Ligand SMILES: [Zn+2]
């Protein structure tokens with residue numbers, strides 16, 4: 001059995017020669033530095049205390065910075081922490097941190113204060129972005145058959161992909177995106193991002209992809225630095241278009257990395273087109289150019305529509321749930337009108 005050198009109490013729990021009560025008496029269990037700098041990026045608003053940057057609420061960043069700088073006596077175990085901040089001016093906050101602790105089974109509480117100073121700067125990502133840093137160029141291209149809307153949609157897909165991945169990896173960003181003759185160029189901060197984006201577009205549009213890399217110099221560490229160009233050529237057709245394949249006419253339902261799903265216009269049967277056969281598809285009518293006709297009466301298994309070009313009445317086989325007054329898409333093939341499913 002040991003005893004406390006101050007009060008003489010006999011106990012097993014001796015810290016620095018003292019019993020727990022005497023050890024805790026008037027003792028600072030936690031401490032904070034006089035001040036802590038929190039850097040705020042003036043470009044994106046992200047905050048950091050040094051190398052590490054995060055997207056978070058400024059209030060949270062202030063409290064987290066104070067708690068992160070907290071020193072706790074090695075005899076104490078942290079149970080709970082609460083912090084409050086008081087604004088002195090827009091760049092100076094006093095934060096008081098209160099900690100509930102356990103010292104050898106004895107509950108204790110202590111508090112400490114520090115000053116958080118906000119410092120305006122530009123984070124590493126923004127400084128690279130503002131400096132036009134890029135490692136990959138994604139060139140989206142397509143013939144005149146590819147609508148501008150589809151090009152923009154492809155750009156948006158890349159933007160969404162980068163947004164999603166940059167949450168966990170701050171090195172990922174789009175340096176710039178610009179419309180050029182025949183398409184859009186997207187400059188990306190990383191080669192892996194360029195690869196992922198080109199794969200995304202290939203999978204979505206069944207596009208053709210080519211890549212070329214170029215040695216652009218050496219990094220600070222002396223390793224070779226490459227810039228990679230990904231060329232993504234969108235096919236002339238998109239979902240909704242009427243295409244010709246093997247002498248028949250189909251509505252293109254969807255494209256994917258493995259090929260296309262199509263519906264035969266004459267019998268409404270669905271079939272697949274293999275990826276390797278995709279180059280054989282020929283656009284017959286773009287989705288946006290399909291004519292619309294109005295259902296004017298119904299019979300057994302067919303309806304009468306008003307032919308849009310000459311206002312004559314035509315019988316068409318269309319789904320039974322078509323109602324009078326419905327507008328339906330139609331396509332003319334070899335002088336006959338067909339309903340587009
Ligand atoms: Zn004692």
Ligand SMILES: [Zn+2]
Nearest residue numbers: 041044123126
């Ligand atoms: Zn920034």
